[in-house]
Amino acid sequence: MKMKIKCLLILAVVLGITGGCKKFLNVKPLDDLSGNNFWETQADVERFTNDVYRIFKDEFAMKTAVLFMGDVRCAPVVVGAAYPPRGDVTFLSRNDLRNAIAADASRTSPTYDAIREWWQRNTRWDLIDDWSPLFKVVQAANILYEEAPKVQAKDPGLSDKMVRQYQGEAVFMRCLSYFYLIRLYSDVPYYTNAYNEKSLPRTSHVEVAKKCLEDLERHRTDVPWAYPDPTYRAIRAMQSSMLALEMHFNMWLAGFDKTNANAYYQKVDELGDILYNQGELEMGVLKLYPISQIFTVFQGRSQEGLFEIPQNINYGLFPQNRRMTYAGTVIWESNLTNNSNANSVEDNVEMNYMSGFLRTLYPDEQPDDRIKAWFTFNNVNTMYAANSQMLKFYNIALGPKGGDNALSNNYFIFRYPDAILLQAEALASMANAEGTAAGAYNDKAAQLLNRIRSRANTALFPANPGEGSLLDAIFFERCKELMGEGHYYYDMVRTGRIYNPKFNYTNSMSYGQFLQGAWTWPINKKAQTNNPLIQLNNYWN
């Protein structure tokens, strides 16, 4: 009997180890973390959230000249006098993407022409046809959205509110990526499920925008108006960032889904009011800086910024290739090269605005504080000259020969004046369409426009530019105020000005071409690999 008990005991020991084996079987690999060992604490969620932003920054925004494209494509710009010439400026301003892409970045092709193609290694226009970096952000954001709530079971310190905030940030980054995707390629595959592996067809860009709007609307209030840590301001998604993105989506829809345009304008007006009433008046987190302080805005993290991509020389963050940026292209070489002679003949910028266009924006004899704050002109004392430079994004703190580090100001995605002018534009468009309440809409639009104008101490509407047309005045004000922030081309596209010869200074696109998709960017053929459902952009491919 005793024996039997002993046997049973041994049996129990032998088989009883089963219970404790779960821990035993969890091996933490030395080389990398695996998913089951990663999602454990709030710190993990935080780090992954950082990565979602990081992918957008490193793989999309800073890898190519894609942000600069909004200021150069079909824009009234000409190649500056710097040598060798920036041929890409010509190609882009004429919407000649084929040549912009064809230039050889590897510099190895037997037909490589150093003068004609040198810029490609710097700008990498040839990489923009690859949409996968943006989809990486989408995929990562989707994973964050799904995994964040599961961490709560392991880390009780992670509150519901925090989970919602992380999810809100995920939604913002997902929608921001789609925003760029549809503006670049029009129709794109749309998914919000984590770990998607299915091959998807392209969804109409109007549909994508609508879905993103629903998504943003649902999560807008989950993210805070302001972060306790001021270094997060405009660097991580805030409620104002969400509002700005929503306003942009609505304006895009108003341009392409014309039958429902009015509803979208209405929505923009509503969102703009929230921004003003809650953000500026109630919370006090938003404000317009006086022009004398405007350089602090462009250093970043100001109360004027709604969403920015952080750059900071202290963190070693500055564009590795200045020619990818707008800022580096409109500055004299000598300001960026520590040892060059400031008075040499090479003191020319790589890209200039057509002087007629500058005259339209800044009419002769009209005072504007932005001229002094942003423009300098070397030998001639007029801003319209070919070698005037623009220091809007120049890090003044680093002095006149700051080197490439001087471009370490933040990249701007959304800024408060951008949202104000969008609201003004929506109001003015409604006034144009309806007629009934036109007066009230126009007044409010003009008032918003004049907020921006009066800050710059320039003549208020109905003074030029715009020749009395409120919509044109708002458009030009956007050109002026947001110059270099990547809005020009997309404003032209969504408002249809791109095929209007009056505005299309380079005659780059006809209405017919626009309808065929000339406004899109070509999609790389590799999108069709493993995905038979993808049709490329017919105009280009």
Added chain:
Amino acid sequence: MKLLLAAVFSCVTLFVVAQGNITVTGVVKSKESNQPISNVTISIGKNETGVTTSNENGEFTISVPANTVLTFSYAGYEKQKVNLNGRTKLDITLAVKDGGMEQVVVQGFQKRQKQFSTGSSVTISGKDIQDVPTSNVMELLQGRVAGVNIQNTTGMPGFSSSIFVRGVSNIGVSGGGNDAFLSPSSPLFVIDGVPFDPNTNFEYGFNQGGPGISPISLIPPEDIEDFSFLKDAMATSVYGSRGANGVIIITTKRGRSKKPIITYTGNFVLSVPPGLKSVLGGKEERESRIKQILENDTTAYSGRDRIQENPFLADYLNPYYNNSTNWQSIFYRPKFNMTHNIAAAGGDTKFNYKSNLSYYNERGIIENTGFARYTMGLNTEYMPTQRFRLFTSITASLGNQSMGSGTGMMQGGVATAASASSLLPPPSFFSGNTTALGVSQTDNENKTGRLAANMDVRYELVKGLNIQNNLSYDFTTGRTNTFTPSAINNNYSLRYSYDSRREGINNRASLNYTTNFTEDHLINAFVFSEVSLDKFMAKAQQQSGTPNDQYEGPVGYISNFQRRGGILNSNYETRLFGYGGTFQYNYRKKYVLDFSYRLDGSSTNGPNQPFVKVPAVGLRWNFNNEKFMERLDWVDYSSVRASWGKNIVPTGSIFDAYGRYVTSGQYNNNPATGLNWEYLPNVGLLPRITTQLSYALEAGFLNGKFSTVLESYYKQLDNELFNISIADHNGFAKFKTNYMSHVNYGYEFTVTYRPFNKEKFRWNISANGAFNHDILTRLPNDVRQILHKDESTVGGIRQDILYRLGRNSVSNILYHYRGVFPDDASVPVDPSTGLPYYTLDGNGNKVFFKGGDPYWTDLDGNYILDERDLVVAGNAFPKFTGGLQSMLTYGSFTLTMNMSITAGRDILNNSLAQRLASYNNPVASQSNAALVPINEYNFWQGPGDVNATYPNPYDFTRSDAVKPFRFNQTLFQEDGSYFKLNTVTVGYNVPKSKTHRYGINYSRIYFTANNVYTFSNYSGPDPENVTDLGRDRADGYPTRRTYTIGLNVQF
């Protein structure tokens, strides 16, 4: 138990008949091992009345009538009758009964008599292979076990063979070009209770930074007692997930003699390289090149210029270029080697020991390659009572390998150097052929040290209930040091060091209970739990630019970019916890029923994944014991068995299921951790399921003259892991999916025939074979086919692989070669465009076919040769593998032969293609420059030649576009079937009388030839020395032929 009863009974009878008798003493030994056998039943008279048993030293003493007949019988051995005729001293040797029902086989963790085994397992005695010295014992098991396909794909000493049990289990392909290889799916090895999985990191010796010595190579064949091959689900089920590809158990020898026995075995071996390829030399080569250029260049002027620009053609008076170097003979040479093995064994049943000391050295037939092995093995068994047993073993081994400038399996350096033009001077610092120098001067040392220990304790708690614990520990270190002198490495010396260590701990605790209700019902129950840990880590360092070639470090003067080092990312740690049990019910030795079940948790899949489940059922019916068989007394035994089992294993690593998270950078100066974007985590990975079904018929006839095992199996592998590329809008590049299935089914037979079985003259012939069919039954996303694009090209040619449903699982996809265009007029012309059949060159220009060009079928009929014209053809996996063994004993002489057969496999003769393609560049001198004597080949002679087999090799100006000798064409796909005479051994047992006075009680000398001859229609050198994907690469390591004189002495 029975024996005990018999002994008691015999003692009683002994007293009854003990008058007027003589006392006989003697020793019973095993004929095979010359070791004493204890507990042999000795019986007297016609009725075979059991009288006594031999003691632990095999000795016996009995008192019997003077003229009686004694019968000696022991389980697993053939019964022997001896007529006393008044003798009082007897030396009895018993021979092992082959294939008999008493033979012991291994099923799961237990040893069983064959008649009670329901699984499919085969035991091969170590004796069978011990006359052939080799670095890799698996090489010698080729063709010995039905259904176990062993291919010696490389001749590099110290490397392992490819082993497939019942067809290929993993059909994933990695690598590209000629280096593409099949994911290994070797069976699990258990050496003296220490398990290891050869699929982890030693496997093939390439694709890695370390020494790549297989632990199998560290076992001296002389020390092996036996091998057990567990093939079906019933036999392997208790091994859980690791047993899915089969299990091979290797047991080393034990001590069993009271008197210590010292055994010495020495071999003296001559390794001979196989036939070398013939090449043109000297003047003949130069003239061939000049003639080719003059006759085939675009214009005569261009040809003249081309010759002038290449001094090795034009400047023939220059002594530097005026040579006829036989490069191959510089690298491939016969080598003389020797091995020594000393074993000491002794003890009794209470305590016994064995120690084995072995030295093996093989210098490879390729210059600067070789393998040396030093091992020391020790085991002891302590058994103070029948209830307690302690077995310990410890083995230390060191393998030292030199791989020359290659990676072992591939001898890239040698192949390149040996294909240099014969016009260049032989290796020296002035030769210009630096690769050749590299081969001989690279200082390469690869060491693997292994320490394996095992402790097995068994205690009988109550009658029939045993508790047992088996603990094993295994430690392996690998080290590589390579020094490449600066003179042969662009003036920068290079030092590479690699260090790795692997540790494995395995513990298994079990309870075993055996009981019988009455004599009819026997029950055996067995429960166990197992814990396993396996760790691996490797470091590597590379320094370049040491002060000179004499100082090999530690500092270099090259910039930091050239200095690399750190822990390699191949490190892993896996843990496994499993438990389960088996249950056997046996009714009157007639019906046997087996159940087995195992549950496994594994860290590779993470703690949240489901456990591995491995159920199995087996049945056996020994119908010979039925009444209706009693009349058929020419049938010795006959039985049928069947087994079914499943092996449900969660697939993929934790990274596959959960993703790999890496520190990716920073955002806003805060650290960011994100996913590695190569593989999309597959949260819904399904477990891999292997379902096996096996039936067998076993029978023996005519008193052991004839015996056979017929077996058929069906093995279905579902949910196999497969990498697919996914659409780029998913961000990730690849995805591991597991909707892939394939099936192996086949038939196995083993037949043994003993035409003569006399004391003086014995002849055993045994043949076995297995037909295997493999069929791809499902592909990811339910597509009908997947083209696996070759990652890299060789000579601009990709060698793709096609997975197509319903076909063999891995197929070649090739251009269909129809012959040679006899002349320009016979090239077909597209009636719609008027353009002749053409292909596109690298720049997209049309190159029209001409007379002398190959005619590949234009499958899509568009008069353009491109990738759409590829056809699926060929199967690299053999349809039939088998072997034939013959053992003839006549008096003191033995003649053993071992043969193996592989049939129904296709080989791509890339090596021939590459050699013929040498003519495509008449100005090459360094590599791919050796010209084959082309007249041996039936090539196109000129316009109008309609009988040519091979296209025109001379037209070098167009060959870059036409690629007449591209690998992926049916011209180079050949039948790779072969019949190989593996070994022939002639042995002579020196009579004891002649050696006794020197204290030698057993001695044997033998002569062995290994890898004797391969009969094959294959045009290449060796149809076996090809990759698992059937590609005969030009830079493979050829398999040597060896001649051995050996001596085996026992003191």
